[in-house]
Amino acid sequence: MGSPQPDQQLAITTARTVLGTLIQAGIRDLVISPGSRSAPLAYAAAEAEHAGLLKFHVRIDERSAAFMALGLAQSSRTPVAVAATSGTAIGQMLPAVMEANHTATPLLVLSADRPDELHGTGASQSTKQKTIFSDHVRLALNVPAGQQAETCLGQALLALQGDAHLPGGPVQLNLQFRDPLTPSDNESISNPYWESLTPGTWPLARAEQQAAPAPATKSLPQRRTVVVAGHDAGPQAQEFAHQLGLPLFAEPSSNARFSDHAITHYRPLISVGIEHIERVVLFGRPTLSRPVARLMADPSIASAIWQPAPVAWYEAGRRREMPIGNWQELQEFAGRAPAGWLAAWQELDAQALELRTDIDRNTSINGLLVAEAIWEHQPEVLLLGSSNIVRDFDLAARPSDGIAVHANRGLAGIDGTISTALGLAVGSQRRTVAVMGDITFAHDASSLSWTPGEKKPELDVVVYNDGGGAIFSTLEHGAVADSGRYANAVERLFSTPQDFDIQSLAKAYGWEYERADSKEELGSLLGHRGGAALRLIEVCASRDHLRADNQSLNEKIGQLSWPGQ
Numbered sequence: 001m002g003s004p005q006p007d008q009q010l011a012i013t014t015a016r017t018v019l020g021t022l023i024q025a026g027i028r029d030l031v032i033s034p035g036s037r038s039a040p041l042a043y044a045a046a047e048a049e050h051a052g053l054l055k056f057h058v059r060i061d062e063r064s065a066a067f068m069a070l071g072l073a074q075s076s077r078t079p080v081a082v083a084a085t086s087g088t089a090i091g092q093m094l095p096a097v098m099e100a101n102h103t104a105t106p107l108l109v110l111s112a113d114r115p116d117e118l119h120g121t122g123a124s125q126s127t128k129q130k131t132i133f134s135d136h137v138r139l140a141l142n143v144p145a146g147q148q149a150e151t152c153l154g155q156a157l158l159a160l161q162g163d164a165h166l167p168g169g170p171v172q173l174n175l176q177f178r179d180p181l182t183p184s185d186n187e188s189i190s191n192p193y194w195e196s197l198t199p200g201t202w203p204l205a206r207a208e209q210q211a212a213p214a215p216a217t218k219s220l221p222q223r224r225t226v227v228v229a230g231h232d233a234g235p236q237a238q239e240f241a242h243q244l245g246l247p248l249f250a251e252p253s254s255n256a257r258f259s260d261h262a263i264t265h266y267r268p269l270i271s272v273g274i275e276h277i278e279r280v281v282l283f284g285r286p287t288l289s290r291p292v293a294r295l296m297a298d299p300s301i302a303s304a305i306w307q308p309a310p311v312a313w314y315e316a317g318r319r320r321e322m323p324i325g326n327w328q329e330l331q332e333f334a335g336r337a338p339a340g341w342l343a344a345w346q347e348l349d350a351q352a353l354e355l356r357t358d359i360d361r362n363t364s365i366n367g368l369l370v371a372e373a374i375w376e377h378q379p380e381v382l383l384l385g386s387s388n389i390v391r392d393f394d395l396a397a398r399p400s401d402g403i404a405v406h407a408n409r410g411l412a413g414i415d416g417t418i419s420t421a422l423g424l425a426v427g428s429q430r431r432t433v434a435v436m437g438d439i440t441f442a443h444d445a446s447s448l449s450w451t452p453g454e455k456k457p458e459l460d461v462v463v464y465n466d467g468g469g470a471i472f473s474t475l476e477h478g479a480v481a482d483s484g485r486y487a488n489a490v491e492r493l494f495s496t497p498q499d500f501d502i503q504s505l506a507k508a509y510g511w512e513y514e515r516a517d518s519k520e521e522l523g524s525l526l527g528h529r530g531g532a533a534l535r536l537i538e539v540c541a542s543r544d545h546l547r548a549d550n551q552s553l554n555e556k557i558g559q560l561s562w563p564g565q
Helices: 011-025 039-050 062-076 094-103 150-161 235-244 266-276 290-297 327-334 341-360 367-377 388-396 417-428 438-443 476-483 489-495 502-509 519-527 546-558
Strands: 029-032 055-058 080-084 107-113 139-143 171-176 225-229 248-250 279-283 302-306 322-324 381-384 404-407 432-437 459-465 512-516 534-540
Touching: 011 039, 011 150, 011 171, 029 039, 029 062, 039 055, 039 080, 039 107, 055 062, 062 080, 062 094, 062 107, 062 404, 062 417, 094 107, 139 150, 150 171, 225 235, 225 290, 235 248, 235 279, 235 302, 235 327, 248 266, 266 290, 266 341, 266 388, 266 546, 279 290, 279 327, 302 327, 322 327, 341 367, 341 546, 367 388, 367 432, 367 459, 367 519, 381 388, 381 417, 388 432, 404 417, 417 432, 417 438, 417 459, 432 438, 438 459, 476 489, 502 512, 502 534, 512 519, 519 534
Parallel strands: 029 055, 029 080, 080 107, 107 171, 139 171, 225 248, 225 279, 279 302, 302 322, 381 404, 381 432, 432 459, 459 534, 512 534
Antiparallel strands: none
């Protein structure tokens, strides 16, 4: 093989062009992990930050870096770039890219790479990474070493934004760099390249807030319709329910649960009222509830989904709901609530609350009480871990406004939850609370490491430690465990209890540690934060009675009678 021609453009020059173009497009944050092949991006980032044009965040674990970038992008609603060296470093980003794909989060992966002449030679850290993310990115582009990046950059920015046919989402820009990977000897951090650069504003950040849709202007038929607000439905779901007098079944991360139309205990109440429901209108993505899934799949109930723009979480034609993108047409489909329709659901909700309160009185702490304590505290930004804890909030979070609720519900994984919380806290620059189970915490515990010299965000991580993965006991696996037919296999394979000391981990990573043993203690800790920016709060509990309590509550609520019968 002949020697490659000398580069007409140094790697550092390409890196400056890339970051400079992103800054001009309105991108302000870069999360980067250490590495040699990505060094040109690192030096260019240092120059850009020195010029006041970019903020970079260093994470030593690329998986953590990608999830932190995910949180940053979701809190700022602006694309965030994440960069790393070649090889396994890029593979570590796949879980966050998958989540970004299903949530239409604009995440730009800048994957540093070896030049083509080194591939297939056994060169260190060289692998086939140009299309490593496959269908999980909107676009995968490659910039060969020594070639101009402008065309690919323009395509990447358009794909991040999306269009009328495809929602925005993650994009990979693979940058092949040849040596030298460092600036020339006569260059410094005060590089003149950045002096004439003007920061731009991302198009979606520039757009004005969409005005509240107009109420119905003509008479509508009366129909017993319910509104389901899944993840990321937004306030339009609440507005729609309010305009037509309809009950609202809103997941906590829908950000629509803030009026008395929201039925807190809708999940177990569906079995009580399903025979009375004529139609369903869906906003956002329903992720939490098998009862909701059965409701949406019921062939005797007509259903529609509000879809004024393309979405990332399902493929056209793969769901039974009729897509509607016109507000008036959606109103005509739903109709107005008949007299007493909303009141009946509200009465059932009040009865369910009494039943749940009776069960809660038998313990000093459980997941529902933790959810109540945190929700009543009204954190500005709240991240709910997947698995059982988000379902506790779904049952316990009373309608309330003012909380920006996030959750990684794209694929509902426990991956990167601490990292996502750090990104949300840094991106929002507001006090953030993240709550998760002990297994979710353990999965991402190494992300507690914070880079010295970077400003710490205000973040409380509340760990509900009940000694394992509790959610499986509420599913069919719980019945297998109760039967004893598989000895302790369910406990080992599904609950997977771990032996680790959260207080010691907090000390090791430099976080403040607190412990709460009751709802009141947790509420007091959340209300009196102290001076530490990063704090771990451990709530120790037992899951011994979780399955029985869950079954008892569902059975009691399911036995309620429809009002008037």
